[in-house]
Amino acid sequence: MATAFQIPGPVFCVVCNEELNGPHRSTCQMCGGPFHQPWLPDSDAPRCGRGASHDETLAVVFLCRDCYDNRRPPSQN
Template identity: 35%
Template sequence: MTTDASVAEDTWPCSVCGDPAAPDARSDCYRCGEYFHLRLTTTSSGPDCGDVWIDDEVMALQFACRNCLNQQAGEPAPEAPPEKPRARKASSGETARDLARRRR
């Protein structure tokens, strides 16, 4: 993973709420590549700023932040992104489903 040297690995801000996202309570969005808060177990506490589901077509877990899920639903994007965005970005914004269809 490419990281910004000025930001410690465990202090990346959540792309949805902007609060620090600890490594054990975050995931990265398959669509925008940004970190977001995600409770990885049912017993953990904390915010959920995205969702995870099983994609039946590509047989994989898909992780998406609330910003990208809202954009897919036709809602406007948030006005201001976090002050320190991650250095790594998705190259084309395509979904895993689009990539799988193109390979066929």
């Protein structure tokens, strides 16, 4: 049975379109898409996003590279 944090089947990075395996991934705060985010300095996972500071909430957020570089239109939910 899948929980709220488990998605059945393969999950693909919104930036490089490669499958996300293991713990080196995050979800974009802007578009909601999953992307590769290495959590260890010696990880061979691609870096498809980055952390950024959110000035209004004084929080660290994670954005995919496309949203960080303003190449992806904001999601319209």
